[in-house]
Amino acid sequence: MPVKVVVGTQWGDEGKGKYIDILAKDSDYIVRFSGGNNAGHTIVLKDKKYALHLLPSGIFHEGKICLIGNGTVIDPKVLINEIKNINSEGYKTDNLFISDRAHVIMPYHILMDELQEKFRGDNCIGTTKRGIGPAYVDKADRYGIRICDLIEEDVFVEKVKLNLQFKNEILTKVFNVSPLSLDEIISEYLSYAKYLKGFVRDTSEIVFKALKNNKNVLFEGAQAMFLDMDFGTYPYVTSSNPIGGNVCIGGGIGPIYVDQVFGVLKAYTSRVGEGPFPTEQNNSTGDMIRDLGSEYGTTTGRPRRCGWLDLVMIKFASRVNGLTALAINHIDTLGKLGKIKLCIAYELDGKRIEEFPASLKKLSKCKPIYEDFDGWETDKTKVKTYEDLDENAKKYLRRIEEIVGIKVKLVGIGKDREDTISVY
Ligand code: GDP
Numbered sequence: 001m002p003v004k005v006v007v008g009t010q011w012g013d014e015g016k017g018k019y020i021d022i023l024a025k026d027s028d029y030i031v032r033f034s035g036g037n038n039a040g041h042t043i044v045l046k047d048k049k050y051a052l053h054l055l056p057s058g059i060f061h062e063g064k065i066c067l068i069g070n071g072t073v074i075d076p077k078v079l080i081n082e083i084k085n086i087n088s089e090g091y092k093t094d095n096l097f098i099s100d101r102a103h104v105i106m107p108y109h110i111l112m113d114e115l116q117e118k119f120r121g122d123n124c125i126g127t128t129k130r131g132i133g134p135a136y137v138d139k140a141d142r143y144g145i146r147i148c149d150l151i152e153e154d155v156f157v158e159k160v161k162l163n164l165q166f167k168n169e170i171l172t173k174v175f176n177v178s179p180l181s182l183d184e185i186i187s188e189y190l191s192y193a194k195y196l197k198g199f200v201r202d203t204s205e206i207v208f209k210a211l212k213n214n215k216n217v218l219f220e221g222a223q224a225m226f227l228d229m230d231f232g233t234y235p236y237v238t239s240s241n242p243i244g245g246n247v248c249i250g251g252g253i254g255p256i257y258v259d260q261v262f263g264v265l266k267a268y269t270s271r272v273g274e275g276p277f278p279t280e281q282n283n284s285t286g287d288m289i290r291d292l293g294s295e296y297g298t299t300t301g302r303p304r305r306c307g308w309l310d311l312v313m314i315k316f317a318s319r320v321n322g323l324t325a326l327a328i329n330h331i332d333t334l335g336k337l338g339k340i341k342l343c344i345a346y347e348l349d350g351k352r353i354e355e356f357p358a359s360l361k362k363l364s365k366c367k368p369i370y371e372d373f374d375g376w377e378t379d380k381t382k383v384k385t386y387e388d389l390d391e392n393a394k395k396y397l398r399r400i401e402e403i404v405g406i407k408v409k410l411v412g413i414g415k416d417r418e419d420t421i422s423v424y
Pocket residue numbers: 008012013014015016017018039040041042043044293294298328329330331332333411412413414415419
């Protein structure tokens with residue numbers, strides 16, 4: 001079956017957007033299936049940088065159908081701005097459709113996200129403050145407002161009224177802040193509804209028909225394995241399931257269709273927000289990785305925490321996502337460090353372990369066991385194929401394949417679409 005899935009294997013920002021843009025060339029449909037505008041996917045086309053938050057990263061290829069699936073949460077204001085921006089750059093959105101079952105991020109979600117983070121104080125998650133968590137909570141709590149509700153004025157007004165009654169009680173009595181205005185929200189959101197109405201479809205049906213017609217469908221993961229609600233470093237995670245299995249729920253297809261799952265990783269590790277990070281280098285090495293790799297958040301601009309590549313994590317991600325190939329980025333960045341470490345296992349209470357613990361208490365006691373590698377240079381004018389890579393870089397890649405048990409298919413040696421080597 002012609003379904004490919006691209007997922008992040010670390011804590012996000014592995015360079016998924018770049019690979020989706022590349023793989024979109026040979027796909028007919030590109031589908032976002034989870035998360036919202038907490039995602040920031042960078043695509044660099046001939047030195048021009050684009051950051052997408054909700055639009056699928058296939059949008060730069062004319063004629064491809066781009067879908068935002070039911071598993072996502074949509075801030076209509078952000079989506080409309082993104083559509084307008086991309087149109088002003090000369091890219092069309094005629095083939096963009098959004099699911100009638102996706103949930104809408106409302107102003108009270110964004111406000112609650114901020115207030116809850118403040119309330120948590122030292123235990124804050126470090127969210128993107130885009131209202132993602134509260135929107136998914138409302139979905140599970142059956143207070144959510146879906147895109148199909150947004151575009152039916154009477155339904156929308158009734159739902160917002162009920163919601164706001166409840167939210168304003170919490171805002172004023174628990175958080176001691178001013179209530180939100182019903183009229184303002186309704187007039188703002190009805191103008192968004194008017195703009196978005198023409199984009200709304202049953203995207204699951206579109207995908208089903210595409211599959212029946214043997215079209216190539218590419219699912220675009222946002223966030224990543226270790227931000228997954230079930231498998232990530234809970235509670236320092238996002239409020240959805242970014243793993244491969246969620247294409248079935250978030251995209252609305254049966255589990256029989258998926259045949260390729262690409263796991264994207266960086267040649268090192270980065271993380272934005274709070275939570276444990278066993279191979280973190282909170283020192284001059286981490287600073288160097290951040291500087292060399294320009295590691296600042298695409299969505300919030302926050303400096304990313306940086307450290308060595310952790311294969312205990314990648315192996316776990318491979319198992320849970322059912323990875324069939326690895327796509328690795330920033331081989332250029334890592335090579336510049338000269339002396340490199342690769343984590344192949346942990347030591348916990350004097351014993352070697354190879355599985356990623358669920359308990360954060362145990363995880364905090366894990367000491368990475370490293371292997372050492374020498375650096376390399378990647379001159380982009382000379383490195384065009386896998387064979388052209390420096391022997392030290394190949395040695396590093398081979399060791400990753402050996403430990404994870406999966407082949408590296410794509411290697412990134414720069415930001416641009418062109419800076420990618422196909423290994424086989
Ligand atoms: P995503 O969220 O997984 O799509 O990743 P982001 O776009 O948030 O972060 C990846 C960052 O790494 C972006 O700034 C990319 O332009 C950059 N990038 C991706 N691949 C490479 C690579 O192979 N080398 C270098 N130097 N930068 C890369």
